[in-house]
Amino acid sequence: MNDELTKMLKYLRLGGLLENWDTYLDSARKGNFSHVRLLQHIIEQEYKIKKDNSRQLRILRSKIPEKYVMETYPFNRQPKLNRKKILALYDSFDYMTKNQNIIWIGPTGVGKTGLATAFLMHAIDHEYKGRFIAFPELTEILYRSVADHSEEKIMKTFLSYDCLLIDEVGYVEVEPVQVGLFFTLMHKRHKKKNTLITSNLGFSQWTSFLRNDQLTAALIDRLTENSHVINMKNCVSLRRKLDPAG
Incomplete structure (x- = not known):
């Protein structure tokens, strides 16, 4: 991945894609995913990451001293x-x-x-x-x-x-x-x-x-x-x- 692409992914806050870029490319080369399925998989993973990050931020802002469940x-x-x-x-x-x-x-x-x-x-x-x-x-x-x-x-x-x-x-x-x-x-x-x-x-x-x-x-x-x-x-x-x- 070149520096310009890295810069764009950081700007778009696509941390999961940035971190797993090589893994996704390797899966594509091995034919584990069709082009459509690969894009869908990447979007799903980004969605999960952002949802979890939002949850963690809400927990942090809630100031809960002990995270009882x-x-x-x-x-x-x-x-x-x-x-x-x-x-x-x-x-x-x-x-x-x-x-x-x-x-x-x-x-x-x-x-x-x-x-x-x-x-x-x-x-x-x-x-x-x-x-x-x-x-x-x-x-x-x-x-x-x-x-x-x-x-x-x-x-x-x-x-x-x-x-x-x-x-x-x-x-x-x-x-x-x-x-x-x-x-x-x-x-x-x-x-x-x-x-x-x-x-x-x-x-x-x-x-x-x-x-x-x-x-x-x-x-x-x-x-x-x-x-x-x-x-x-x-x-x-x-x-x-x-x-x-x-």
């Missing part, structure tokens, strides 16, 4: 968890196509984040744009946006995600302005985008950190109107070491 969730260690319900929801993909929220509620260590992340990864695999963020970080970003007058920009950013995973709701108390902005974000995403939430507190306890009865009630109403609530309160901690004796 459904296949590795230890359902056998959570006998009280409704596995059938969760997998039916996951497989149907209604949570994305119908913009339904999913809320996991239960104590620390039972695997709420792992399951929520698996749903987020599932959405990303289907070419949706997603984001993982912990509740304390989200509320801090919203709070700072007031100081530098970037509320509109920040709100627009978090509204742009097709699937937004807010982890650890309830771990920190928030200021009134943060509660207001969080409610606004959830209100604007309502029935338009999917939101995944994990919380160590039941809804009746949300006033303890939101500290506004009216907004808390309105927020819960918005979140649960078009949602699935996964109760994990009776699940065991997955952080406990298994007994070697079985």
Whole structure:
């Protein structure tokens, strides 16, 4: 391959063709492909490469700390968890196509984040744009946006995600302005985008950190109107070491 052709392939971002040029030529010489089939094969390979690159970029931009997937969730260690319900929801993909929220509620260590992340990864695999963020970080970003007058920009950013995973709701108390902005974000995403939430507190306890009865009630109403609530309160901690004796 000459330098000019290399330059053109790089400009067109046909990395797969550039990398496999000699392999394709060798296949053509051996008669493994007709001219039409060879071109089709090259296009198929480029398509697969670009699709995978796009997926990897979406995962990178989602800022997921641990790439949990459904296949590795230890359902056998959570006998009280409704596995059938969760997998039916996951497989149907209604949570994305119908913009339904999913809320996991239960104590620390039972695997709420792992399951929520698996749903987020599932959405990303289907070419949706997603984001993982912990509740304390989200509320801090919203709070700072007031100081530098970037509320509109920040709100627009978090509204742009097709699937937004807010982890650890309830771990920190928030200021009134943060509660207001969080409610606004959830209100604007309502029935338009999917939101995944994990919380160590039941809804009746949300006033303890939101500290506004009216907004808390309105927020819960918005979140649960078009949602699935996964109760994990009776699940065991997955952080406990298994007994070697079985």
